[in-house]
Amino acid sequence: MRKIIDNLYHVGDSGCSIFMVNSGTEGGLILIDCGMDIGLIQKTKNEGFKPRNIKHCFLTHCHIDHIAACSDLLAITPDVKFYAHELDADPIEKKGFDNKTAASWYGVKYQPIKLFKRIKEEVEEFSIGNYIFKSIHTPGHTPGSISIYVKLGDKGVLFGQDIHGPFMESFSSNLEDYQKSMQKLLNLNADILCEGHFGVFESAEKVRKYIKGYMESNR
Template sequence: MRYKNVCDRVYAVGGPGITGGDDCCVYLVDCGADLALIDAGLGRSVDNILRNVQSAGYEPHWIKYIIATHCHIDHIGGIAPIVNLYGPKVIAHELDRKGIEEVHDDLTAADLYGVKYTPTKVDISLRGEHEMIRIGDVDFHMIHTPGHTPGSISPFIDTDDGRVLFGQDIHGPFSPRWGSDLAKWKESMEKILSLNIDVLCEGHAGVYKGENARRYIESYLKRYGQSRSV
């Protein structure tokens, strides 16, 4: 399978069933004159991801931004090769910047996948709870959603098909090794639910639409509801 048309402006171009099981779900957003990539996978499937971008009708050099939702290797391992090829700017939260710009297996979990991480410069560092960045003709609302990692973000955009949230790794997992905080995660999930999203593009579980998006998030809140620590 080459890619999936998720909804207006959004395509899945990487991840389980598309490129590889070790990749997170990688999403491409059509921003008019520019393209934005949400995460970039582990790194082994970069060529396939870029071919999928072409199969969807776009050219890889049109990718002007890569939004790193957090600093785990299965989300950021493919960033450096794409930056080296086409030079897109990297957007990430300040609290996960160390894991992206330096080599820290405890933060990226690269050792768990048996790969070496190539550090990448963060060009636009987010610091607030809600920042807006315009890419092409699309406004990306960058919502800080700590819990899985300290600097996890969940961007959302408004499209003709409704509000689309890139809620990577809502399901966890959680570990003190990379700074997980279950209490903050629960607050982040409540914040996401308040956005009244129409489409959820999750980091590994794929796409949920309508009420299924809310039910997915609520199911994990219920699962971890009685837990007080990771």
């Protein structure tokens, strides 16, 4: 686990990168994606956190590398609230979507979980502790992909998990939507980008360059 800035942590990588925000209040700990290995989340204990204090988990989309550990997370913190976009919700909540979650690709059995909230709006805000988490609908990689933006101190932090794609018919990917979505992310002018597979980018310029690079190669 690595501290990125105050109250923002890169928990580790299992399938995808898992990030955590500490609200420092009764809002508890907030995860962005769950990854595949609950052991990584358990290891936050070594840094003085209590995994049962994880109260919220934003799921950026329905792919197995981002959601496999959700049912294990529920077992350690039964009150955790999961959020995902409506258009990716069925594969997260129901059985029989192994193609959409890519569980069949990975050869993994997915245990569906119940969402606390199916996000429907283009932009939705969630006030947790002292922070406002903004969910932005960014379809492209999947129809229900979301990105999360939160201001931590004076830094605008963007969780843009699968900016790089890939784009596949079986995911119902859409490159036209993708271009529009990435423009929305550029408009945020984030200072820090926490990406799902390629690390953390820590300056507004690096964030912009990273997003633009993928926009250009996927035109």
